[in-house]
Each structure stands twice: as structure tokens, then as C-alpha cells.
Amino acid sequence: MKILFLIPVCLSLILSSCAQRPEPCKSPPLLEGALSAFIPGQHLRVFEKFSYDAYGHNVRVLAAGKEGNQTFFVDRLLLFKEGVNYEIHYHNKTCIKKALKEPFRHIGVPHDAHFLNQMVLGSSSLPEQGLLVNNWNGTVEETKEHYLLTFTAFGCVPLYTLDFTQQGELSVMTSFFDLVEGIEDPNVFIPPSFCDSVEVLPAKGGAGARSFISLL
Amino acid sequence: MKILFLIPVCLSLILSSCAQRPEPCKSPPLLEGALSAFIPGQHLRVFEKFSYDAYGHNVRVLAAGKEGNQTFFVDRLLLFKEGVNYEIHYHNKTCIKKALKEPFRHIGVPHDAHFLNQMVLGSSSLPEQGLLVNNWNGTVEETKEHYLLTFTAFGCVPLYTLDFTQQGELSVMTSFFDLVEGIEDPNVFIPPSFCDSVEVLPAKGGAGARSFISLL
Known part of the structure; x- marks a missing residue:
């Protein structure tokens, strides 16, 4: 009986932990x-x-x-x-x-990008003092060039993109601001x-x- | 009579526009x-x-x-x-x-730092999608080295500091995250x-x- 009760609990725990892993996303259209x-x-x-x-x-x-x-x-x-x-x-x-x-x-995080980590730029202690962001990396299939992306965790708004050459040297660094x-x-x-x-x-x-x- | 009415209106407009210019600040202790x-x-x-x-x-x-x-x-x-x-x-x-x-x-913006501009990292359209920040620059009196600072507009939380040598070359780039x-x-x-x-x-x-x- 206890096991029957535990199965849905465990399942929902597994599902909620899956749901917390950020997914690649498209920015506002x-x-x-x-x-x-x-x-x-x-x-x-x-x-x-x-x-x-x-x-x-x-x-x-x-x-x-x-x-x-x-x-x-x-x-x-x-x-x-x-x-x-x-x-x-x-x-x-x-x-x-x-x-x-x-x-x-x-604009967005490519579907095959690899989730790196989540961080707060600034502080999470009070509103307006920090911003929850996700970091991603990946490789452009056609060019084999690497990239590193920072998008907001909520709303998939672009913040930073770093593009690297195949040799790993920085080719373009972009930062986005004042978006509406x-x-x-x-x-x-x-x-x-x-x-x-x-x-x-x-x-x-x-x-x-x-x-x-x-x-x- | 109209002029008497206009004086306090103009004064309050001047004062409010002064108040909107960010001042150097200390970060949370x-x-x-x-x-x-x-x-x-x-x-x-x-x-x-x-x-x-x-x-x-x-x-x-x-x-x-x-x-x-x-x-x-x-x-x-x-x-x-x-x-x-x-x-x-x-x-x-x-x-x-x-x-x-x-x-x-x-930690904070030095009292003699020069206010550069205000910007939103990301988007201001919805909460949690952007962060209002102030950019500052200045010169360290003792070393004559230049710096560029980005702090949150609310709360004076550090985000980025760039230190340059006297010759204008980047010496240290620091980014702050996950602060509480x-x-x-x-x-x-x-x-x-x-x-x-x-x-x-x-x-x-x-x-x-x-x-x-x-x-x-």
C-alpha cells in the first residue's frame, strides 16, 4: 500500500526536477x-x-x-x-x-545548445538588484565554431553572446541592452x-x- | 500671479531632474x-x-x-x-x-567617479527579464589608473569592474554573481x-x- 503511495510521489519528484533544467528557448518574437x-x-x-x-x-x-x-x-x-x-x-x-x-x-538558444549553469548577475536578496540568467554553450554545425550564450532565465531575453573561432579565439562579443x-x-x-x-x-x-x- | 505659481513648479522640476542623476554609492555592508x-x-x-x-x-x-x-x-x-x-x-x-x-x-562607486549612463541589461518589458544598471568611470588618484564600473541602479550592487593600466590596456576584468x-x-x-x-x-x-x- 505504502509503495503504491510512493510511486506517484517519486514520479512527480523526478518530473519536477526534470522541469527545473532549463530548455533551449526562442526570444520574444x-x-x-x-x-x-x-x-x-x-x-x-x-x-x-x-x-x-x-x-x-x-x-x-x-x-x-x-x-x-x-x-x-x-x-x-x-x-x-x-x-x-x-x-x-x-x-x-x-x-x-x-x-x-x-x-x-x-534570436534564441539553439535547440542543440548545452546548458552550462544558472546564475544571478548581481544579488538575489532584493528585487531589482539581480537577474537570474542561464549560460549555454555549443557548436555551430556548419562552421564548427563554438559559442557561449547568456539569456535571462525568464523570458529568454538575450544578454551576451560570445563567438569563438575553431581555434578557440574570441571572434565576436555581443551584449544586448535597453530591449523592449x-x-x-x-x-x-x-x-x-x-x-x-x-x-x-x-x-x-x-x-x-x-x-x-x-x-x- | 501666474509667475508665482510657475516658480515652485519649475523649482520642483529642476530638483526632480537633479534627483534622477545617480550619485556614487556604497554597496550593501x-x-x-x-x-x-x-x-x-x-x-x-x-x-x-x-x-x-x-x-x-x-x-x-x-x-x-x-x-x-x-x-x-x-x-x-x-x-x-x-x-x-x-x-x-x-x-x-x-x-x-x-x-x-x-x-x-x-565595495561601491568611488565618490569621485564620473556617471556615464544608465541602461537596462536585457529587457525592461517584463519583470525578471532585465536589470537597470549605472555605468561609471574614473581614475584612481594614487595610481592614475582608469576604471569602468557597472553597478545596479537600485541597491548599488556590483556587477562588473574593468581596470585599465595607465596606458589604457585592460588589467583586470571582474564580474560579480550569485550575491546575497x-x-x-x-x-x-x-x-x-x-x-x-x-x-x-x-x-x-x-x-x-x-x-x-x-x-x-
Whole structure:
């Protein structure tokens, strides 16, 4: 009789302990915010304001950075369903359109990532003094490059990503901040009218799109 | 009449905007938790569990690390009021006591630090998905070395510190996590009895104590 009582108790204990192990996750489908990326190999620092729409597979990025002594600014709209990568220059109303071959990638922890540990950034003693996060690592199947990810334990919000080369050297360090769920102005995903008549050039490596994807 | 009404409104607006600018702050006086430090110049990674008591001016640190291929472990008790730095070896019940000349330093943002900006690590859309933090920089008066600090906006809890050499190169990068307010076991600040009869050696540079202070 006692054993019959113990079986469901043990089962529920096992299940609850399984449930506590974090699972890979997708970030909120609509996100706006900022990221800063550091690419040590190129002595490149990039600051990006981005809008991310995982429903429509759209990304808009305003990127400013410094490569060596040179500063740059890029306004890029990536419409993955349409397959076009827009580089928009409002100051002279010009537009460069390139074919976008890369698939849209959701922000999140890849399904084959390995859970490392959970920690509180800061303190757990009082609210607003710390943040419960999960750390993950893994390898990108196609490139065999390693990554290390930090996402919030609640809500799967990205905080840090570290990408390493096959040789284990840091290639990109990204930190996310000032994020909000939702898109303040849905027009950010509509290309300006002066882009309409511009021809789409074939993608040659698609460096811009790839680099944003690799940053995310 | 209207002007008389406007004066207190303007004054209160000015005051409230002043109040919103963060001020340098001291961290909670009793803290326990972990930190990880990276010292690129020495290819040194250190992981520390520490207990910090700003009332009694006591610090206990269990540090484990890897310097090149060599791992090390140190159990250190710093009693600043007594002026003694204990290195405790439980495995063979031995103790090294050195004079501790350095003053106790509170964890916090130095009074002459310069406020840089406020940001949310992660997202501010839902609770538990982000953390409001303040960034500070400044220069250590004695050494002319620069630092960059990230503390929580509420509670002044340390998150990250970056120390730079005078030449602007990163010397120590520290991140704090799993902190709690309070000391779980106050006995951590009482040296074990096998230390009692040990003589206090004169401080010669006090490398151990200094390095913990520099990490905090």
C-alpha cells in the first residue's frame, strides 16, 4: 500500500526536477533595442539599434562603429521573406538592394545548445538588484565554431553572446541592452519609396546580412 | 500671479531632474557571493567565493584559479582592524599570518567617479527579464589608473569592474554573481585555533591582500 503511495510521489519528484533544467528557448518574437559588439580580430566596435520581427522575418539595423580610425554608419533593412537586403542612405535618397539568400534566424538558444549553469548577475536578496540568467554553450554545425550564450532565465531575453573561432579565439562579443518587447513603429520594416525603382544586385557573400546574423 | 505659481513648479522640476542623476554609492555592508576575474596580462583566471563585512572590516576569500597550466587554491582571511592577513591551510592545519597594512575599502562607486549612463541589461518589458544598471568611470588618484564600473541602479550592487593600466590596456576584468545580502555563517571571520600561535610576518608588498582589493 505504502509503495503504491510512493510511486506517484517519486514520479512527480523526478518530473519536477526534470522541469527545473532549463530548455533551449526562442526570444520574444518582437524586440527592439541596442547591442554593442566587439570584434577583436578586426579591432572593430559596433553599436547597433535594431528592430526584430520574427513573425514577418524582418530586421532593421542602424549600426555605427569604428574600425581602426575610421567611423562608419549603416542603415540596413533585411526582408528575409522578400529576400532583399536594403542599404538605405536617407541623406541623398539612394538605396542599394542586394539579394538576401541567408535564412532568417530566430534570436534564441539553439535547440542543440548545452546548458552550462544558472546564475544571478548581481544579488538575489532584493528585487531589482539581480537577474537570474542561464549560460549555454555549443557548436555551430556548419562552421564548427563554438559559442557561449547568456539569456535571462525568464523570458529568454538575450544578454551576451560570445563567438569563438575553431581555434578557440574570441571572434565576436555581443551584449544586448535597453530591449523592449514590441515594435514601436511598424514602418521601420517598410522600405522608403526611393528604393522602389532600384534593381536588386546579386548577393556576393552578403557580408552585411551575415554580420548582423552572426551578431545576433 | 501666474509667475508665482510657475516658480515652485519649475523649482520642483529642476530638483526632480537633479534627483534622477545617480550619485556614487556604497554597496550593501554585508555581502556574500562569487566573482570571476580575468587578468589578461598574466593569462590568469580566478574564481572567488567571498564574504564581505563592511561593519567589522573583514573579508574572507576562497580563490581558485589557473595561471598558465598551473591551478591554485587559496583560503584567505583579511582582518583589516586587526591588521592581519591569514592564509589558511586546513589540510595540514597550518597558517601563514602577514601584517595587513592596506586600509579597508568599501565595495561601491568611488565618490569621485564620473556617471556615464544608465541602461537596462536585457529587457525592461517584463519583470525578471532585465536589470537597470549605472555605468561609471574614473581614475584612481594614487595610481592614475582608469576604471569602468557597472553597478545596479537600485541597491548599488556590483556587477562588473574593468581596470585599465595607465596606458589604457585592460588589467583586470571582474564580474560579480550569485550575491546575497548578509553573512550566512559569521564564523567565517574568526581564524581557526591553529592560527593562534603563529607569528605575524611583516608585509612584503602584501600581494594577496592587494590583489583581492584590486579585484573588488
